[in-house]
Amino acid sequence: MSDPDAPLLDVEDLSCDIDTPVGVARVLRNVSLRLAQGRTLGLVGESGSGKSMLIKSILDLAPRAARVTGRVMFEGVELTGMRAAERRKFVGRRVGVVLQNPMTSLNPVVHVGRQIEESARYHLKLSKAQAREVAIDLMARVGLPDPRDSYSHYPHQFSGGMKQRVTIAAALACEPDLLIADEATTALDVTVQKDILDLLQMIQEERRMSMILVTHNLGIVAGRTDEVAVMYGGRIVETARTNALFRSPRHRYTDALLAAMPRADHAAHTTLRTIAGQPPDPLQPLAGCPFAPRCPVAEARCADSMPPTTFEAADARAFACYVPRTLVAPPPAEVH
Amino acid sequence: MRSTRVLYLRAVGLRLLAGVPVFVLVTFAATALSDLMPGSAAQTILGDSATPQQIATLNAQYGYDQPLLVRYVGWLGRLLRGDLGQTLYSQQSVFGLLLERAAVTFEIALLAMLVALAIAIPLAMLSALAPGGPLDQLVRGVSSVMLSVPIFVTVVVLGFIFALVLRWLPATGWIALTSDPLGNLRQVALPVMCISVSQAAYFYRVTRNEIVATLQEDFVLLARAKGIPTAYILLRHVLRPSLTPVLAVFGLSMTYLLGGSFIVESYFAVPGIGWTLLSAVKIHDLPTVQGILSVVVVVYVLVFMLVDIGYSVIDPRIEIA
Amino acid sequence: MIAEPRAQPPQARGTLRGDAVAAHRSRSQRLGAAQLLDWLAVTYLVLVVLAALAAEYLPGLAAPTASVGEFSQAPTLTVNGLLGTDALGRSIFSRVIYGARASLAVACIATAISLTLGLALGMLAGFYRGLIERIVDLYANTVASLPPILLILGLVAATGPSLFTITASLGILGIGTYARITKGGVIAQAEREYVLAARALGAKDSRILTLELLPNLLPTLTSVVPPLMAGLIVTEGSLSFLGYGIPPPTPSWGGMIAGSTDLLNRFPLLIFGPILAIVLTVFSLNTVGDRLARRISLREGQL
Numbered sequence: 019m020s021d022p023d024a025p026l027l028d029v030e031d032l033s034c035d036i037d038t039p040v041g042v043a044r045v046l047r048n049v050s051l052r053l054a055q056g057r058t059l060g061l062v063g064e065s066g067s068g069k070s071m072l073i074k075s076i077l078d079l080a081p082r083a084a085r086v087t088g089r090v091m092f093e094g095v096e097l098t099g100m101r102a103a104e105r106r107k108f109v110g111r112r113v114g115v116v117l118q119n120p121m122t123s124l125n126p127v128v129h130v131g132r133q134i135e136e137s138a139r140y141h142l143k144l145s146k147a148q149a150r151e152v153a154i155d156l157m158a159r160v161g162l163p164d165p166r167d168s169y170s171h172y173p174h175q176f177s178g179g180m181k182q183r184v185t186i187a188a189a190l191a192c193e194p195d196l197l198i199a200d201e202a203t204t205a206l207d208v209t210v211q212k213d214i215l216d217l218l219q220m221i222q223e224e225r226r227m228s229m230i231l232v233t234h235n236l237g238i239v240a241g242r243t244d245e246v247a248v249m250y251g252g253r254i255v256e257t258a259r260t261n262a263l264f265r266s267p268r269h270r271y272t273d274a275l276l277a278a279m280p281r282a283d284h285a286a287h288t289t290l291r292t293i294a295g296q297p298p299d300p301l302q303p304l305a306g307c308p309f310a311p312r313c314p315v316a317e318a319r320c321a322d323s324m325p326p327t328t329f330e331a332a333d334a335r336a337f338a339c340y341v342p343r344t345l346v347a348p349p350p351a352e353v354h
Numbered sequence: 355m356r357s358t359r360v361l362y363l364r365a366v367g368l369r370l371l372a373g374v375p376v377f378v379l380v381t382f383a384a385t386a387l388s389d390l391m392p393g394s395a396a397q398t399i400l401g402d403s404a405t406p407q408q409i410a411t412l413n414a415q416y417g418y419d420q421p422l423l424v425r426y427v428g429w430l431g432r433l434l435r436g437d438l439g440q441t442l443y444s445q446q447s448v449f450g451l452l453l454e455r456a457a458v459t460f461e462i463a464l465l466a467m468l469v470a471l472a473i474a475i476p477l478a479m480l481s482a483l484a485p486g487g488p489l490d491q492l493v494r495g496v497s498s499v500m501l502s503v504p505i506f507v508t509v510v511v512l513g514f515i516f517a518l519v520l521r522w523l524p525a526t527g528w529i530a531l532t533s534d535p536l537g538n539l540r541q542v543a544l545p546v547m548c549i550s551v552s553q554a555a556y557f558y559r560v561t562r563n564e565i566v567a568t569l570q571e572d573f574v575l576l577a578r579a580k581g582i583p584t585a586y587i588l589l590r591h592v593l594r595p596s597l598t599p600v601l602a603v604f605g606l607s608m609t610y611l612l613g614g615s616f617i618v619e620s621y622f623a624v625p626g627i628g629w630t631l632l633s634a635v636k637i638h639d640l641p642t643v644q645g646i647l648s649v650v651v652v653v654y655v656l657v658f659m660l661v662d663i664g665y666s667v668i669d670p671r672i673e674i675a
Numbered sequence: 676m677i678a679e680p681r682a683q684p685p686q687a688r689g690t691l692r693g694d695a696v697a698a699h700r701s702r703s704q705r706l707g708a709a710q711l712l713d714w715l716a717v718t719y720l721v722l723v724v725l726a727a728l729a730a731e732y733l734p735g736l737a738a739p740t741a742s743v744g745e746f747s748q749a750p751t752l753t754v755n756g757l758l759g760t761d762a763l764g765r766s767i768f769s770r771v772i773y774g775a776r777a778s779l780a781v782a783c784i785a786t787a788i789s790l791t792l793g794l795a796l797g798m799l800a801g802f803y804r805g806l807i808e809r810i811v812d813l814y815a816n817t818v819a820s821l822p823p824i825l826l827i828l829g830l831v832a833a834t835g836p837s838l839f840t841i842t843a844s845l846g847i848l849g850i851g852t853y854a855r856i857t858k859g860g861v862i863a864q865a866e867r868e869y870v871l872a873a874r875a876l877g878a879k880d881s882r883i884l885t886l887e888l889l890p891n892l893l894p895t896l897t898s899v900v901p902p903l904m905a906g907l908i909v910t911e912g913s914l915s916f917l918g919y920g921i922p923p924p925t926p927s928w929g930g931m932i933a934g935s936t937d938l939l940n941r942f943p944l945l946i947f948g949p950i951l952a953i954v955l956t957v958f959s960l961n962t963v964g965d966r967l968a969r970r971i972s973l974r975e976g977q978l
Contacts, residue, residue: 077579103583110581122572127594133573137580185576372816379817384829502958504909506916507950510932510939518940617913631825632917635832643829647821654820 024094026196026228027053027076032088034068034075034252036300043300045071047252049088053245055195058222058229060239060260062275063249066297069232072249073200077113078105093195111141114189118201120181124173130184131157131169138191156187160217179210183217190221197222200232215242236279240264245334248272251298251308255338262333268342270316271309307338315341366659373655380651384644385426429644438648439641441634448645451630456649459619459626461531462542463611466549467604473550474557475600479588481558482565494562497555508548509621516544526623545618553607560603564596571595605661608653713966716959723956727776730769737766739773739926747942758948761931762938767948770926775952777838777927782907784842786900789849794896796850797857798884802865811858815851823848824910831919838921841914845907856899860892898967905960912953928953 034046046068053059063069073079075086078097090097092112097105117123124133135153138144144152150169157165160183173181182202189197199218203211219242222229231243239246239260247257248271256269267273277291295312304310310320317340325338420428432439438448481490517525523544529537568574569592577587616628623629627646634642726733735754737743742764743755750759755766800811818826827844834840864870865888873883914920915929923930928949935945 079575079578106578106581108581110579113579115576115579117572117576119572123576125573125577125591125595128591136577136582136586140580140582140586188576188580375813376817376820379813380821383826498961499954499958502905502961503954504912504957506913506929506932507953510936510946511950514939514943617917620917632828635829638832647825651820 024091025052026055026057026093027051027230028089028091029072029076030089030091032072032075032086032090034071034080034087035085036081037083037085038301041301044303045084045252045300046075046086047303049249049252049254051247051254051257053196053228053230055228056226057245058231058243060243060246061230061232061249062234062236062239062246064234064297066300067249068252068300069249070200071252073115073198073230073232077109077115077198078102107141110137111192112195114192114194114197116182116185116189116197116199116202119205120178120185121205123185124181126173129170129172130176133173134184134188134191136191137188141192152191153187156190157184159190159221160184160187161213162187178206179214182206182210182214186214186217186221193225194227196228196230198230198232201234202231203238204233204235211238236275248275252300252303253308253338255307255309256336258330258335258337259333262335266343268328268330268335269309269337269339270313270341270343272337273343274312274314307340313341317341362663365663369659370655373651376655377648377651381430381644381648382426384647385429385640386422433648438645441639441642443637443639448641451642452627452645452649455625455627455630458528458624459611459615459628462545462549462615462618462624462626463608465542466546466553466611467607469546470550470553470557471600471604473554475561475593478558478561478565479593481562482569483584483588485566490562493558497558500551500555501559503552505548505552506617506621508551509544509618512548512551513544513621516547528624541622541624545615545622545624548618549611549615556603556607557600560599561596564599565592568592568596601664602661605657605664608657713962716962719955719959720963723775723952724779726772727779730772730776733772736772737769739765739770740924741765741769743769747938747945749944750947758951759944761935761945762942767931767945770931771928771948771952774926774928774931774949775956777921777925778908778911778953778956781838781842781845781911781921782904785845785849785907786904788843788846789853790896790900792846793850793853794857794892797854798861798888798892800854801858801861802880802884802888808858811851811854815855818848818851824913827910827914828917828919831914836919836922838925841911841920845910849903849907852903853896853899856896857892860895861888864888864891894967894971898964898971901960901964901967905957905964908953908957908960 029049029051032046032049033044036043036045049068049072051059061069061072071080071084075084076090076097080086086098088098092109095108097109100108124130131150131153134156135144135149138152139146139149154165154169157168162168162180162183168176173184176184186202197218202218203214206214215238218229218231221227231239233239243260245257246260246263247254248263248269249255250271256263256267256272258268263272264276267276274291274293278293280288280290293312298304298308298311304321306319306321306323307313307316307325310316313320320340325340327336327338328342329336429439436449438452440446441448441451477493481493484490513525516523523540525544528541531538574587574591577591615626616632618624619626619629620632627649631643631646633639634646730736737755743766744760744764746760746762746764748756748760750757755768758767758771761767761770796807796811800808823845826848827841830844831837831840870883870887873887878887911920912927912929912932915927916933918930918933920929921927931949932946935942938945
């Protein structure tokens with residue numbers, strides 16, 4: 019069933035609706051993306067853009083009240099329609115997940131060694147001793163000091179950065195083909211963030227893993243990803259090769275996002291550009307482009323109907339915008 | 355940096371110390387109560403035909419003619435020497451009587467708790483897996499109703515069903531565990547059932563809510579993402595963090611059971627502490643009453659202390675001091 | 676990205692989804708059923724209180740001591756025979772209603788005593804701390820260390836059963852519980868800005884206590900009163916069951932149950948009436964208390 023030429027991850031038309039006491043929230047709308055083997059994808063968006071829900075929907079971890087439609091293929095195997103237990107087993111073996119908050123990602127009453135090895139113990143049928151060696155090896159790999167000692171320590175005995183290394187080790191236990199890091203560095207100190215990101219990059223290169231970095235921080239995806247997908251209002255508004263996206267964004271939201279980034283080459287006291295308005299309400303989705311209410315150049319048709327997708331093969335780009343930016347350099351930042 | 359051992363000892367000591375004033379108050383109140391009785395204890399012992407001289411002699415012998423405070427201090431003194439006195443009528447050692455009867459109550463209480471936990475925890479887990487679903491609603495409804503049924507109603511109803519109608523179990527009586535385990539089991543079944551009904555409902559409620567909360571934690575999400583089977587996650591990841599409040603409830607229940615089991619014991623004629631207390635109160639047997647009350651209060655303090663320590667065992671983050 | 680989602684096979688659902696948002700289909704049904712239950716509970720309680728107060732004026736209701744027919748009859752559709760007759764031919768229905776009067780009177784009066792004194796003591800303990808707090812804590816702990824029924828049992832054994840003894844002791848013993856709850860509430864509230872503001876404006880302590888703190892304590896207290904009252908009814912019932920409660924000839928639910936145990940194998944329906952009454956009453960009180968408690972936690976959550 020596995021097709022060697024197929025992309026590692028193929029999401030087709032994924033939508034997610036959640037039933038809440040006050041109505042149906044359309045959290046994901048017709049999301050499609052592809053990730054090839056060994057490539058890194060940056061998934062960028064504000065809070066509430068649906069990026070975490072996208073990950074959860076792909077992994078079948080959406081809440082009870084969520085209804086997910088669409089297709090997800092992994093290594094050529096169709097996940098949707100698989101029986102839940104089968105799907106969990108299949109995906110758990112091949113995908114490692116690192117979550118945002120290391121404080122809550124680890125079970126406080128279970129020692130870290132077990133939390134790191136349990137995935138390998140179950141999927142790879144390792145013995146207790148073998149699993150222990152694997153765990154200690156992983157702990158060394160992710161830069162944890164004294165792995166043999168720390169193996170039986172509890173999470174609260176580690177600092178935030180160390181805890182996150184533990185979760186990374188746990189995610190790598192089965193040598194996954196894909197590692198998903200959902201805001202993995204957001205809750206950490208800035209200095210630690212760089213270390214963790216470097217670690218992830220190093221591991222990815224070593225193992226030729228694919229990786230998805232989910233973040234709201236464009237700075238993180240800049241040097242570390244091959245492709246970027248930008249999400250807004252539950253939709254993917256633009257995807258492209260990272261360099262191309264940064265050099266010349268096409269979708270207006272991407273443009274605004276990039277313009278809002280503080281840059282090292284800005285002069286001192288540069289006014290930061292913000293995006294006026296509020297993020298869209300998933301309970302009241304618009305028929306057209308979700309960014310229309312806040313877009314500086316929106317036309318009437320933008321709010322009325324969803325723009326068709328434009329593909330640009332040169333940069334592996336896809337975007338949906340009636341009035342995209344033309345391929346020129348971004349306007350210079352204002353100086354005061 | 356103090357060693358953990360010293361911290362533990364300190365914590366234990368403080369709690370025991372805090373229990374002392376409570377102990378004094380309760381036992382003093384018990385002594386004072388006997389003053390409220392019409393006629394004296396001596397009269398009750400000797401009966402209506404007693405002469406005033408006989409009464410006076412007995413009073414002097416037991417010290418009943420002395421003021422309240424003196425009597426109490428005297429009792430306290432004897433207590434500290436390990437002498438709980440003797441029962442009023444049969445001159446049996448109060449201490450010995452207590453041990454015998456307490457063992458019975460303890461057996462019933464322990465069995466009832468275990469049965470209650472065995473019923474409550476699996477149901478709580480099943481409920482928590484599908485909150486708001488049909489099983490959850492059903493069990494929650496049933497447990498609400500069971501919590502509203504007083505124990506004396508439970509004993510009458512269950513006694514009726516199992517002893518009178520089905521005739522599976524004996525209605526009254528007691529056979530010691532040591533002499534005939536099987537017979538003991540038959541005798542213990544009804545009391546245990548009655549107590550575990552409301553206990554189970556209580557444990558279920560607390561555990562279910564706690565598991566629902568734990569299931570929403572990130573580490574459970576991660577465990578699911580790892581693809582580990584549900585049963586393993588439940589048992590190894592969810593159960594232990596959820597047990598903390600159960601421990602507190604467990605502790606509370608044990609204390610109440612020890613003292614408040616007398617309804618169950620008197621209905622099924624089981625010779626436990628509660629029934630002994632009841633009988634002692636009826637016949638104004640003060641030494642026995644005070645002995646039992648002392649034990650109950652001491653157990654209360656000890657149990658609460660153990661619960662506190664237990665917290666820190668279950669959850670390594672909680673420090674004992 | 677813009678194509679309509681194709682029809683898909685139903686998604687396989689996992690089983691480990693313990694989250695708070697209920698399953699879609701039954702949510703509206705569930706909310707409706709819960710509300711209905713709450714209102715039924717309130718209605719039942721109101722009816723019981725009215726019946727207990729106006730027992731003599733209820734049309735056709737026989738006196739609780741009067742014989743209305745054969746012994747131990749099964750329930751019939753007449754007013755007096757609604758729950759059958761007891762071993763002495765008296766109407767169980769009537770005795771249940773008069774029994775409600777006794778139980779409710781004990782519960783209400785005892786609660787009134789406990790609540791007023793407990794509230795006062797608790798507020799003082801929480802506000803001034805120090806010695807008063809120590810005393811209140813000691814009292815609450817002492818009372819909590821033994822089931823109240825034991826203490827009252829002892830008292831009644833010594834002085835004989837009487838309505839006054841039971842009500843007064845329950846009232847006094849209950850002070851500890853209310854005091855502790857109030858104290859906790861006061862301590863929590865005393866840190867809040869509106870109290871500091873009142874102090875800064877120079878308000879007298881008594882003013883702060885009555886006008887500022889008290890209204891904020893009332894919601895928690897009101898949610899706690901129904902279940903505690905239910906506990907009082909159970910305690911009184913247990914005492915009556917053991918023979919240490921409300922003295923005859925006043926009917927009491929516990930006493931009625933105790934009195935019928937000998938005849939159970941021949942007339943099991945004798946206990947049906949009082950059991951139904953006591954379980955419904957306790958259940959309704961607990962339900963109302965739950966509802967009030969949920970309301971409060973919702974409010975606090977919005978702060």
